[in-house]
Amino acid sequence: MTNGSEKVAAASVEASYTIEARYPGTRGNDFEYMIRAAPVDASKKEIVIRDTKGIFDTETFLVTDKVEAAESLKKSNMVRFKSTGSTAWADVAYTKLNGGVTGTAAITAANWSGVFNRIDGLVFDVVYLPSSEAAVQAAAKQWLLDRRTKARKLAQLVIAGAASADDDIEIHNTRSRAANARFIINCSLAGEHTNGKTYDSLRWAAWVAGLVAGTLANRSFTGVKVPMTQAKVDWSHSEVLKGLSEGTLMATRDGYEYIIESAVNTLTTLGAGEREDFGKIRVSMTIDQILNDIYAAGKANKAKLDNDKDGRGLFIAAVVSYLKVRALQKAIGDEFTFTEHPTKVSDPDYAYFSLSAKPLDAIEIFNIDWEVA
Numbered sequence: 001m002t003n004g005s006e007k008v009a010a011a012s013v014e015a016s017y018t019i020e021a022r023y024p025g026t027r028g029n030d031f032e033y034m035i036r037a038a039p040v041d042a043s044k045k046e047i048v049i050r051d052t053k054g055i056f057d058t059e060t061f062l063v064t065d066k067v068e069a070a071e072s073l074k075k076s077n078m079v080r081f082k083s084t085g086s087t088a089w090a091d092v093a094y095t096k097l098n099g100g101v102t103g104t105a106a107i108t109a110a111n112w113s114g115v116f117n118r119i120d121g122l123v124f125d126v127v128y129l130p131s132s133e134a135a136v137q138a139a140a141k142q143w144l145l146d147r148r149t150k151a152r153k154l155a156q157l158v159i160a161g162a163a164s165a166d167d168d169i170e171i172h173n174t175r176s177r178a179a180n181a182r183f184i185i186n187c188s189l190a191g192e193h194t195n196g197k198t199y200d201s202l203r204w205a206a207w208v209a210g211l212v213a214g215t216l217a218n219r220s221f222t223g224v225k226v227p228m229t230q231a232k233v234d235w236s237h238s239e240v241l242k243g244l245s246e247g248t249l250m251a252t253r254d255g256y257e258y259i260i261e262s263a264v265n266t267l268t269t270l271g272a273g274e275r276e277d278f279g280k281i282r283v284s285m286t287i288d289q290i291l292n293d294i295y296a297a298g299k300a301n302k303a304k305l306d307n308d309k310d311g312r313g314l315f316i317a318a319v320v321s322y323l324k325v326r327a328l329q330k331a332i333g334d335e336f337t338f339t340e341h342p343t344k345v346s347d348p349d350y351a352y353f354s355l356s357a358k359p360l361d362a363i364e365i366f367n368i369d370w371e372v373a
Contacts, residue, residue: 006103011095015085017066019073021097022080028100031078035092038062045069049078050094112136116143124155125289128209132162132202134178144183152295154288156265156281158185158209163200166190167233172201173246179266180247182274182284185212186266188243189251191231191258198232208249217286217331220361226251226258247279277361286331286359294319294355312340312351323357333358 009028010020021028030053038044041062047069049059056077063069066083073081079097107115112131116139119127129140137159147153159179165171172188179186189204207227215221234253235243240261243250247266251258263281267274277283297318305311319338326332341352 004103005101007099007101009097009100011097012084013087013089013092016083016087016089017069018082018084019079019097020082021100022076022078024100024103026100026102028078028097032094032096033079033092034094035089037091045089047073047081048094049073049076051078052096107131109135109139112139116140120147120151123153124213125285125292126156126158126209126213128158128206130202130206132160134175137175137179141179141181141184145181148183152291154183154292156183156185156212156285156288158187158205158212160187160201160205163190163202166201169233169235169239169243169248172248173243176243176247176266177268180269182265182267182278183288184266185281186248188248189226189228189231190233191251192229194227194229200232212281212285215282215285216329217282217289217326218329218360220263220280220282221260222263224260224263226260228258231258277359280361283359283361290323290326290332290355290357293322297322307346307348307351312346312353315351316340316353319353319355330360333360 006024008020008024009026009031010018011033012018019033021031030051032050032052034048034050036046036048038046044062044064047061047063049061051058059076059078061069061072061076063072066081066089069081070083073079120143127140127144129137131137131140140157140159144155144157147155159175161171161175166188167190169188172186176186185208187201187205187208189208190199190201191204192198211221211224228251231251231253235250240250240252244262244264245268247264247268249264250261252261264279265281265284267279267284270276270278278287298315301315305314316338323332323336323338327334327336336355336357338353338355340346341354344352346352
């Protein structure tokens with residue numbers, strides 16, 4: 001998403017050729033190129049593309065003429081080559097591309113609504129929100145809630161706060177209280193990464209989103225090592241207890257390492273049909289994943305099964321078979337049922353079912369009473 005003012009960095013030789021960055025923006029200003037006679041074949045040219053920041057590997061292309069150069073440089077990760085005239089090309093020492101202009105600007109609330117609408121139809125388990133604005137986070141919560149209730153597409157949302165308030169646990173907790181949903185995770189992690197760079201909570205939230213998305217439903221990431229060498233704040237014991245009780249995801253020091261203290265989401269004030277264990281990310285993710293899978297199976301069988309006892313029975317058998325696998329994976333308990341709904345009556349277009357299953361969580365605290373003999 002841009003504001004329309006973006007420009008591509010480029011370097012040109014009049015009536016001969018133009019080399020321009022692959023994408024618009026200021027990043028293209030970091031690229032430079034060189035043209036020289038090929039050391040192995042003087043009848044050919046060697047085009048060298050280099051990233052002055054050293055992020056991309058240097059690229060070398062051996063070409064006969066500008067037509068071949070245009071085709072060969074389509075493989076470049078950094079630039080594209082265009083022939084603009086018949087003037088012969090000469091050798092050129094390293095020359096930087098210039099003129100790249102960014103098209104990014106502050107994203108407005110209207111922009112965010114557009115983003116939510118564009119990705120609404122996609123399939124995902126976790127979404128990361130790169131905005132610390134309370135109004136945007138509230139809009140994202142409502143969007144995901146509508147998506148869950150109306151479209152039956154369940155996903156988790158990871159949020160965080162402004163860098164200036166990353167050392168204030170009460171501001172983190174206030175954000176958790178405002179979210180108060182089992183599908184929202186509030187990241188308070190902030191500090192120096194093991195790569196030597198320091199990130200605020202909004203950027204660490206992207207790491208958390210990846211962790212949540214990559215963790216199996218039968219695994220908890222409580223106690224998972226955080227790739228952090230120094231937190232912005234080493235929270236006190238009372239701050240940790242308060243933060244966790246408010247639904248704030250926290251990293252704490254464990255010797256010389258940092259770990260996720262407890263994998264909690266922001267659900268603390270329970271609503272209708274909610275339980276205390278829904279405040280654990282593993283439990284909430286398991287519920288979402290299983291329902292998403294069952295809804296996907298229903299969508300795959302849409303208009304393919306007769307809406308009678310036999311047709312509904314085939315769907316029940318398929319879901320029960322799936323639930324047995326999830327039970328073996330320890331995502332849910334061994335005792336579960338999936339049946340036709342006991343009170344809702346299926347009609348020509350709708351079929352109603354009832355699922356009873358217990359999502360499993362992990363042991364986090366071992367309490368031991370020692371009776372000394």
